[in-house]
Amino acid sequence: MKKTDIIVIGGSAAGIVAALTAKSTNPSKDVTLIRKEEIVMIPCGIPYVFGTTGSTSKNAIPDKGLLGLGVNIVIDEVTVVNKEDKIVSTASGEKYKYDKLVFATGSNPALPMWLKGRDLENVFTVPKNKLYLDSFQSKLKEFKKMVVIGAGFIGVEMSDELNKSGLEISLVEKLPHVLGATFDEEVVLEVEDQLTERGIKLFTGLGVAEILGENGVVNGVLLDNGEKLEADAVIVSMGYRPNAKLAEETGLRINQMGFIETDQYRRTSDPSIFAAGDCSEKRDFITGKLSGIMLASTASAEGRIAGINLYNLAVLKSFAGTIGIYSTALGDNAFAVAGITESLAKMEGIDYIAGSFTGMDRHPGNISDAHKQMVKLVVSRESGIILGGAISGGKSTGELINAIGFVIQNKMTVIDLLTSQIGTQPVLTASPVAYPLIKAAEVCLKKLRK
Amino acid sequence: MKKTDIIVIGGSAAGIVAALTAKSTNPSKDVTLIRKEEIVMIPCGIPYVFGTTGSTSKNAIPDKGLLGLGVNIVIDEVTVVNKEDKIVSTASGEKYKYDKLVFATGSNPALPMWLKGRDLENVFTVPKNKLYLDSFQSKLKEFKKMVVIGAGFIGVEMSDELNKSGLEISLVEKLPHVLGATFDEEVVLEVEDQLTERGIKLFTGLGVAEILGENGVVNGVLLDNGEKLEADAVIVSMGYRPNAKLAEETGLRINQMGFIETDQYRRTSDPSIFAAGDCSEKRDFITGKLSGIMLASTASAEGRIAGINLYNLAVLKSFAGTIGIYSTALGDNAFAVAGITESLAKMEGIDYIAGSFTGMDRHPGNISDAHKQMVKLVVSRESGIILGGAISGGKSTGELINAIGFVIQNKMTVIDLLTSQIGTQPVLTASPVAYPLIKAAEVCLKKLRK
Incomplete structure (x- = not known):
C-alpha cells in the first residue's frame, strides 16, 4: 500500500x-x-x-x-x-x-432511459473523454445531416461548429427558445437569428418522441408534433448528471x-x-x-x-454561493449572463426591475471591429442591489461579464455602480458617455425612483 | 435675460x-x-x-x-x-x-513657457478642438518626419497612428520609459518593443533643450544630450492643464x-x-x-x-475618490492599469507585495486570435487588499481592467478574489484553470503567507 x-x-x-x-x-x-x-x-x-x-x-x-x-x-x-x-x-x-x-x-452526459432509440449506432453524447471524442470525430466524414437534441450551451456550440465544418444541422429544443434556460428572451432571439443566419435549422418548443433507426443504425428523429427529421447521426446534448x-x-x-x-x-x-x-x-x-x-x-x-x-478551515474565507457566469460566441457575436435573469427573478418571486442599454463596444462606433453591445441589468427593487446582468456584444463580452460578476458578488447597488470608475479606450471599449453597463444602471435608477 | x-x-x-x-x-x-x-x-x-x-x-x-x-x-x-x-x-x-x-x-494642452521654439510654425499640440485638429490634419501631407515630445498616452497613440499613416516618427520622453508615469517597467518594456517593431524611433530618458527652426518654421528638435532630430513638424504632448x-x-x-x-x-x-x-x-x-x-x-x-x-445631497452616495483606470492599444496588443502600480506603491511607502501570471486569453491557446495575457496585482501586505492591477494582453484587456477596477473599488482582498466566481469560454477568455487574474492572486497569496 x-x-x-x-x-x-x-x-x-x-x-x-x-x-x-x-x-x-x-x-x-x-x-x-x-x-x-x-x-x-x-x-x-x-x-x-x-x-x-x-x-x-x-x-x-x-x-x-x-x-x-x-x-x-x-x-x-x-x-x-x-x-x-x-x-x-x-x-x-x-x-x-x-x-x-x-x-x-x-459529470456525465445525460442520456435518459425514456429516450427511445438512444442505443442506436451513431447516436452520440458529448462526454469529456478524448477516446470517445476521437472516435466520434473520425466518423464525421460519413455524415451529411445531423440532429442535435438539446440547445443548451453544448448543443448550440456543437451545432455551430459542426455547421462550420460543412454538416447540415437541425437543432431541436423542447423549451420555447435555444439557451432559454439561461438567457432572457431578447438575448435568445438574437442567438436564434444568428444560428439561422449561419444555416442551422431550429426546431424550438418541440420535444423528441423517438430517435429513429433501421438495422440498429440511426436514420432520423421523430418530433413530438409528428414531424420527422432525417439524420445520419444524432447528438444528445440534454445536460449532464x-x-x-x-x-x-x-x-x-x-x-x-x-x-x-x-x-x-x-x-x-x-x-x-x-x-x-x-x-x-x-x-x-x-x-x-x-x-x-x-x-x-x-x-x-x-x-x-x-x-x-483541507487542513486549515478557520483562517480562510469560505464560498459565498454560486453565481452562474456563462458566455458563448457565434462567430464574432458573443452572449453572456451573470447571476439572475429577469425570467428567473419572476419565477422566484423577487421584486425586481430590469433595464438595458444598447450601444457600441468601440468609440467612435465606426472603428472597423466595432460591435453592437447590449447590457441588461436585473436589480432588487427594495435594496437597489444588482442581482444579474446579461450582454450581447463582441468578443470583449467574455471579460465584461466578469466585471458584472464582481459587481454582483460585491452586492453593489445601482448607485454604487453609477458612482464607480470605469476605464474606456476608443479601440478597446465603449465610450465613457455611453458605456452600456453604466447607461443600463441609469435606466434602472430611473425605474427605481418611480 | x-x-x-x-x-x-x-x-x-x-x-x-x-x-x-x-x-x-x-x-x-x-x-x-x-x-x-x-x-x-x-x-x-x-x-x-x-x-x-x-x-x-x-x-x-x-x-x-x-x-x-x-x-x-x-x-x-x-x-x-x-x-x-x-x-x-x-x-x-x-x-x-x-x-x-x-x-x-x-483642460488644455500644456505648452510650457520655457520650451524654446514653442511658437514656431508646425509646432502642434493636441487640443479637443475640431477646427484646430482639422487644420493640423490638412497639413499632414506636407510632412515626412515628425517629432513627438512626451510619451504619455496621447503621445504614444499619436505616434502610432501617424506612423500607420506613413510618417517617420521620433518619440521623445524625459522619463526613463514611455508611459513610465503610468505603468511598471515590465509593461512599458513591452510597449517600447511594440513601438520599435512598428517603426517608431524612441528617445527615452532625454529631455528637449529646444525646438529648432528657420524663418519661423520648425525644422528639428535639440535634445538635452546635444543630439539633433530633424522634423518637418513637432507635436508637444506634455500633458494637460x-x-x-x-x-x-x-x-x-x-x-x-x-x-x-x-x-x-x-x-x-x-x-x-x-x-x-x-x-x-x-x-x-x-x-x-x-x-x-x-x-x-x-x-x-x-x-x-x-x-x-445638484438638489438632493443626502439621498445619494458620494464619490469614493478617483481610481485611475487606463488602457491603450498598439495594433492587437493592449495595455492597461487600474489603481496603484508597484512603482507608486514604493514611492508612497506602502507595504505591498506584487505578483503576476502570464497565460493566454483563449483556451486552448492555439485558437487563432489567442493573445498572450499577463496580469499583475499589487496588494497591501497587511490587509491583503488589492490596490492595483495591470494587464498586457489582447483586445479584451479593456474590459478585464474594468473587472479589476471593480475588485479594487470594492476593496476586495486576495482571498475574496480567490473565492470569487469568474466565467470562462474558449473563444472569449483564458482557461478556468489558468485564468491569469486568479493565478496572479494565487502568486500574491503565496507571498503574503511568507
Missing part, C-alpha cells in the same frame, strides 16, 4: 485546481491526483474540437502545471474508497492510504439533486473528504437554493476552496 | 454626463449646456483621427442624447459668472439666470495643483456651483492625496455625481 497525504480523484478543472491549491497551500504534503484519462480535455473547449481547433490533441490540458509543483499524477480508476480506514483502491489493484481526500469526479456514484458507494451523503452534499468549505459528510466541481453540491449565491450549475469556471473556484481549506 | 434652472459650462464628457444626469434626475428642471464648440470631439478618440478613423467628423459625439432628453444646447462662450446674482454672461452678449451651475470646462481660469475669475477656490476645489459631491466653494471633469479636483482612491488624473471615463463619473447631487 502506498501512502500519500492528499488524494484528488478526477483530473478535470476541479481536480486540477484542487490539487494545485492543496499543494501550494501545503508544500510539505504529498499530493496525488488519480484520474482515468491519459490526456485531459479542456471541458468547455470540446465543441470547438469539431470546427475551430480541429482535433482533441489541440484541446488538451497540459500536465506541466501539476508536475511542476510536485503533484503526483496516477492514471488509474478509483474503484473503492474505505473512508473508515482512509484507503483508496484502484482498478489496477493499487491501494493508497490518504489523510485528506477530494472528490472531483465530474453529477458523477456521484463512487461517493454514494463510499457512504457520503448525496443531495436530492444527485450531487455530493458539501458545505461552504466544500466538506462532505465525512470530515476528511471534500468534493468540488460538477459532482458536488452548489447553492445559488442569490436565492440560497440548491443549484444544478455545471461550469468549469465554477468547478475551478470550488477546487480552489477545497484545496485552501 | 434668459432663465434656466441648471447651466452646465462645457460640452465634453463631464459636461454631457452632468447635463444628462441633471435632467434625468430632475425632469421638471430646465437644463442648459453652453459650449464653445459647434461639434464636440470624443476626447480619447482624437489620436485615432490621424490613422484609424481618418477624420474628425468620424470622431464626433452626437447631440441626440442631450436633445432627446430635452437639454438645451447653446453654442457660445461663457465670459463672466456672477455667482452672487447667479448670472452667466456670454461672448455673444446673452445673459442667463441660473439656480445651479456646473463647471465642466475641461485644468482649464480653471473662468472659475478663478468667478472667485471659486482653486487647489494647489490648479484644479477647481470640490468635495466628494463635486461641490465647489460656492454652494450652488459644482465642478466635474478635467477642471475639477480629484483625490486618489487609495492614498487620499490630490491627484492630477485626467480621463474621460473619470470625467464622466464625476459629471454623473454632480448631476445626481
